[in-house]
Amino acid sequence: MPSSSALRQQIERDFQHRYPSVLTPAPRGIQEVSTTGISQIDELLDGGLPIGAISEITGSASSGRTTIALAFLAQRTQDGSSCAWIDTNDNLDPESAAANGVNLKHLLWVRCRDASIEDPSRVIRRTSKVSKHIWTRLDQAVRATDLLMQAGGFAAIVLDLADEAVEHGRRIPLATWFRFRQAADRTRCSLIVLGKAAYAQSSAAIVLECQSDRIDIATGTVIRGFNFSARRGLRRFSPLTNIVRKPPVSTWSSQAQWDLERRA
Numbered sequence: 001m002p003s004s005s006a007l008r009q010q011i012e013r014d015f016q017h018r019y020p021s022v023l024t025p026a027p028r029g030i031q032e033v034s035t036t037g038i039s040q041i042d043e044l045l046d047g048g049l050p051i052g053a054i055s056e057i058t059g060s061a062s063s064g065r066t067t068i069a070l071a072f073l074a075q076r077t078q079d080g081s082s083c084a085w086i087d088t089n090d091n092l093d094p095e096s097a098a099a100n101g102v103n104l105k106h107l108l109w110v111r112c113r114d115a116s117i118e119d120p121s122r123v124i125r126r127t128s129k130v131s132k133h134i135w136t137r138l139d140q141a142v143r144a145t146d147l148l149m150q151a152g153g154f155a156a157i158v159l160d161l162a163d164e165a166v167e168h169g170r171r172i173p174l175a176t177w178f179r180f181r182q183a184a185d186r187t188r189c190s191l192i193v194l195g196k197a198a199y200a201q202s203s204a205a206i207v208l209e210c211q212s213d214r215i216d217i218a219t220g221t222v223i224r225g226f227n228f229s230a231r232r233g234l235r236r237f238s239p240l241t242n243i244v245r246k247p248p249v250s251t252w253s254s255q256a257q258w259d260l261e262r263r264a
Helices: 004-015 039-044 065-078 094-099 137-151 174-187
Strands: 029-031 054-058 083-087 107-111 124-126 131-133 156-161 190-195 204-217 222-235 237-239 249-254
Touching: 054 065, 054 174, 065 083, 065 094, 065 156, 065 190, 065 204, 083 137, 107 137, 137 156, 137 174, 174 190
Parallel strands: 029 237, 054 190, 054 204, 083 107, 083 156, 156 190
Antiparallel strands: 124 131, 204 222, 222 249
16 A cells, blocks of 8 residues: 555646645745734744734733733834724723833724613614614624724734633634735734634634733732743744744743732
8 A cells, every 4th residue: 555655746746737736735925023022922923923914812811912912002103103902891901001102192992882781872773673783892893893904004903802702702704804814914904813712713824822920929919010921823924034933932021010909
């Protein structure tokens, strides 16, 4: 019985004129990247997050995913570029964003709310029946992202699904992610998706998995700093850099100080 390599060579030879490299995967494309502002993460990602593509940053609460996104937006807004934050559950703290270096004058904050409770006028009645259609927060976030991606003009957009249940995030159709990927490539926008898990699947250029490592306590109620670890998961491109690749795991720290009593 011929070996698998012999069978592969035979198939390649028989189909080489009709389907070149039929069993050979397409090479990864070379893509420009932009720094996150966190040296350890940049080393892990061989330069930073890709431009004109979808990046997913996953992890549980307090895993460092939001800090990475804010650090990336700080780099883009400080050079005058316009960015957007699609806040599905209205959790963004502008003071924290500003403390992380984000120029709020160049940040569009889209806050999604429950129309059925906070804004009854958003209910759409069709014909004379008692038929109602209410956009959920997730619906609003996806529609807002689609609108901004298609409009263009944004260097980076963060789609914050961090507090969404995994089963809800996985209901977003693959066709939607494919449309986002095409729009990102066309407008050179970096779409960053924050979530508990990865949702974009084949449309994502890179997946970064984060988790909390250690917390430094200054006093009983004051947290002096956070220590995180991150692992590079899926990557569908080769960065346009000459940086020597590091192992796909890195640790980093945030020196922010938090007073739990004042933040409560």
